[in-house]
Amino acid sequence: DYTQKVIENYTNPQNTGVIEDADGEGTVGNPVCGDIMTIYIKVDENENIEDIKFSTFGCGAAIATSSMITQMAKGINIDEAYEITRNDVAEELGGLPAVKLHCSNLAADALQKAIENYKKER
Amino acid sequence: DYTQKVIENYTNPQNTGVIEDADGEGTVGNPVCGDIMTIYIKVDENENIEDIKFSTFGCGAAIATSSMITQMAKGINIDEAYEITRNDVAEELGGLPAVKLHCSNLAADALQKAIENYKKER
Numbered sequence: 001d002y003t004q005k006v007i008e009n010y011t012n013p014q015n016t017g018v019i020e021d022a023d024g025e026g027t028v029g030n031p032v033c034g035d036i037m038t039i040y041i042k043v044d045e046n047e048n049i050e051d052i053k054f055s056t057f058g059c060g061a062a063i064a065t066s067s068m069i070t071q072m073a074k075g076i077n078i079d080e081a082y083e084i085t086r087n088d089v090a091e092e093l094g095g096l097p098a099v100k101l102h103c104s105n106l107a108a109d110a111l112q113k114a115i116e117n118y119k120k121e122r
Numbered sequence: 123d124y125t126q127k128v129i130e131n132y133t134n135p136q137n138t139g140v141i142e143d144a145d146g147e148g149t150v151g152n153p154v155c156g157d158i159m160t161i162y163i164k165v166d167e168n169e170n171i172e173d174i175k176f177s178t179f180g181c182g183a184a185i186a187t188s189s190m191i192t193q194m195a196k197g198i199n200i201d202e203a204y205e206i207t208r209n210d211v212a213e214e215l216g217g218l219p220a221v222k223l224h225c226s227n228l229a230a231d232a233l234q235k236a237i238e239n240y241k242k243e244r
């Protein structure tokens with residue numbers, strides 16, 4: 001079942017939405033259920049993530065992990081943010097059901113893609 | 123992609139939550155993603171559905187169809203509500219992506235189970 005931290009992040013997700021003038025954006029798909037997840041970042045002159053948002057039609061596990069990773073990444077340097085693993089996020093949430101691993105991996109993958117996209121655009 | 127009706131029902135879902143003293147309750151699982159959906163009903167003395175709520179960690183398609191079916195079922199007789207098909211809900215939403223059929227079927231199945239549960243409890 002779901003931890004209290006997961007339920008909180010699902011029922012009251014942080015940093016949802018779209019950044020229209022994003023500096024980087026990454027989209028990944030969930031091969032199991034067909035859902036997609038996009039993460040948008042704004043990067044300041046020190047290469048810190050000054051704003052980050054996510055957008056998905058994905059399930060509760062996808063929403064909770066995205067809400068959590070956006071909070072973990074906000075304000076830190078992009079190279080540090082790039083190192084946040086799926087496990088870091090799951091740990092911060094107090095664990096996730098095994099059946100939801102595909103969903104919970106979307107957020108970390110999308111963030112890495114968004115950072116790669118920012119670097120390529122430079 | 124998703125119709126405006128789907129997006130509305132996902133971003134502003136109606137009738138979410140739990141009815142603690144429900145007269146009937148039905149839970150179904152999505153075999154593809156492992157998500158579950160529960161629908162709760164309160165039935166009045168004329169066997170009309172006076173209150174209905176849903177609860178899920180499922181995806182946007184699951185949330186949108188549940189939000190829609192609970193609006194369709196509220197206030198009508200349980201036998202009429204039992205006849206609401208997956209197709210009725212999908213039509214009311216202006217269609218759903220094929221990849222999300224498993225998710226969108228949860229709501230109609232859970233409502234039927236809740237009505238069966240109410241009848242059995244009588």
Ligand code: FES
Binds near residue numbers: 155
């Ligand atoms: S992906 Fe799980 S309910 Fe839709």
